[in-house]
Amino acid sequence: MAAPLTRFGDLPAELGIAIVQLAACADTRDALNLILVSSNFRAIVRPVLYRTVRITPRNLLLFEDPTRRKHVTAFTRHIVVHSSLGPQLPIHIAVLCCGQRVQSICCTPPVFQSLSTSPSMPSSRPRVHIVRGIFPLSEVTVHTTGATHLYIERCLLPLTPPITPCNFENAGALTHIILRPWIPRPNALDLIREFAASLSALLDACPNLQRIAVRVHDPARDESENSLILRTELALIGGENGRLYVDAVTLKNCDGVLETLTCDDAVWRE
DSSP states (O other), X not given: OOOOOOOXXXXXXXXXXXXXXXXXXXXXXHHHHHTTTOHHHHHHHHHHHHSEEEEOTTTGGGGGSHHHHHHHHHHOOEEEEOTTSOSSOOHHHHHHHTOTTOOEEEEOHHHHHHHHHOTTSOSOOOSEEEEEEEEEHHHXXXXXXXXXXXXXXXXXXXXXXXXXXXXXXXXXXXXXXXEEEEOOSSSOHHHHHHHHHHHXXXXXXXXXXXXXXXXXXXXXXXTSHHHHHHHHHHHHHHHHOTTEEESOOOOOOGGGTGGGOOTTOGGGTO
16 A cells, blocks of 8 residues: 655655755746745745846836845845846846845946946945956956956957057956957967967966966867967966966856856866
8 A cells, every 4th residue: 555645744844945945946937836825935935036137128127116126135146137238227226236145247347347336336246247248358357346256258359459458457356267268260379379468467467366267178179270279378377377277167058057156166166
């Protein structure tokens, strides 16, 4: 005879909470259904729903609701700002992005800079800046005031050198950087050497910087001329400065992993 099924209410509280949280994490539609079951389920599921918030042109007006802003302030750890927004976000959105519980923000460099320098913003700032899109190192670092961890998904090697030398004054708080070079043309020895020189200057200008991890390895293009040149140039810097690492782990944004990075994740140290 089969053993009788255990009722959900008979489970230990910790196990019951874990089951509901896992179900909510698995599918947003399931989470929205679970939140209607009871007040207890709502209290468990709501933090899961608000853990990562995406701000887009389509949902911007939703955050004018005081109740929704209250939930974001209480539960949100990660914010993703659509690239079409900014650089000046509405003040109520900007305040949410700088909430004390927010650990990371995925946005363009100008948006991050506006959050970091506005006098009307709270003193707290997201410590992790995830850069979406294609941006040169010089543009990202000049806009990264206050961040300690920087992830550049595609770091552009500009076709022409900057008119003025790179200014790393706003990057002084950085301790960890992960980037993947994006080379716009073949046979780019000049661009690669300029990029390598920028990395070397960044290391010299930022004594707090513990690690730069440069993602070069790409199985589909590993033997390309640019890849080989880049490895050679970076090896010269790495031999002189132990803070530069090549072929370190990179992340694909599977299930939002990239968007939910924290300072404590192992990817910064691998």
